[in-house]
Amino acid sequence: MSFSSETKAELCRIPVSRDCCAVAEAYGLLLYAHSFSHTEISMVTSSEPLAKRIPPLLARAFGVAVTSQEKSAGGRITLRISDPVQLERIFSKLGYDWEYHMTYHLNRNVIEEDCCRAAFLRGGFLAAGTVAGPDKKTHLEISTSHHALCREVMSLMLDMELMPKFATRKTASLLYWKDTAGAEDFLTLIGAQHAAMQMMQAKVEKQLRNKVNRRVNCETANVIKASNAAAEQIMVIRQALERGGWEVFPDALHETIRLRLDDPSASLSELAAKCNPPLSKPGISHRLRRIVTIAKAAQEEQQ
Ligand SMILES: [Zn+2]
Incomplete structure (x- = not known):
């Protein structure tokens, strides 16, 4: 009907x-x-x-x-x-x-x-x-x-x-x-x-659904962004290690590199917590950026 x-x-x-x-x-x-x-x-x-x-x-x-x-x-x-x-x-x-x-x-x-x-x-x-x-x-x-x-x-x-x-x-x-x-x-x-x-009721449900969808989409986008970043980090680190070995990176960064390679899906907060002593999220983020910069520079030198 x-x-x-x-x-x-x-x-x-x-x-x-x-x-x-x-x-x-x-x-x-x-x-x-x-x-x-x-x-x-x-x-x-x-x-x-x-x-x-x-x-x-x-x-x-x-x-x-x-x-x-x-x-x-x-x-x-x-x-x-x-x-x-x-x-x-x-x-x-x-x-x-x-x-x-x-x-x-x-x-x-x-x-x-x-x-x-x-x-x-x-x-x-x-x-x-x-x-x-x-x-x-x-x-x-x-x-x-x-x-x-x-x-x-x-x-x-x-x-x-x-x-x-x-x-x-x-x-x-x-x-x-x-x-x-x-x-x-x-x-x-x-x-x-x-x-x-x-x-x-239908209107309220629709509004709620839209709100939930927006949030889910937003979270999904963040996860994709994070995993893309992790994949890029891992790729450049591996290339640098293969060509120049661990000497490419300062000793202070070795722990962070190991943690990153061991757990590709770990979020920044998870990596930060695993450090000894633990780091803040901006701290780990800064280290990873440095690692990527060094790895890329080493690559360019060799070419
Ligand atoms: Zn009447």
Whole structure:
């Protein structure tokens, strides 16, 4: 099941406690429905829980019944209301003029209360929303082919301190969020707390993983750098010893050379600790640099 479907299933488990909110949620569904006109209302969804939620919701909000319900081979469910008496009942409840049927405008009188605004947006998201899974880049959108409606809902959202972005895509106008905090706020407001939580957890995990990866990469790079340096030291020391013997190096450096050759993978700190008396890390580092300089100089002399 996609994250959108999961989120819609979660929203469909929310009980509608107040009559005002039943009307508001139904209003959101209708405005973002496939068609909402004085001749027909049709709602198309691939969400089974939503198809189950719509009939009782419309019955409670407007006292109407769904005329027909069909499921296509692809699993899309279409619910229709085509009886003029029922359509008129819906229109009058929403404060629309039956003769002029300006359906695709937001009548704010229907959604005055905060509870109703959240319910309205839940209806809109259920009908026309999608949200990308927490494992993907954040993207939550609600789209409609009605530009004016999109603008009016945007201004409603701004009043509610939700900060969607606006865009048009072919014939669709959409409100969307690409920021996780904005998407989470919206999901929480419309009642999808669980989905919002999943997004938040995924984000935190990703940040942690990145942090750990950066540290591991950094440590790996240091180890490679250190072992490259050790390999170079050993190579020039061996060449110098083969050609000129131990006399090439001052006696004071012989111990360090032996330690280096005996343990190629030892770190500077490990080598420093093995010296007698023990050296500091800068001390051993200085000695190794001197050894390499002497070995290289000896090599050049011989050439
Ligand atoms: Zn309400």
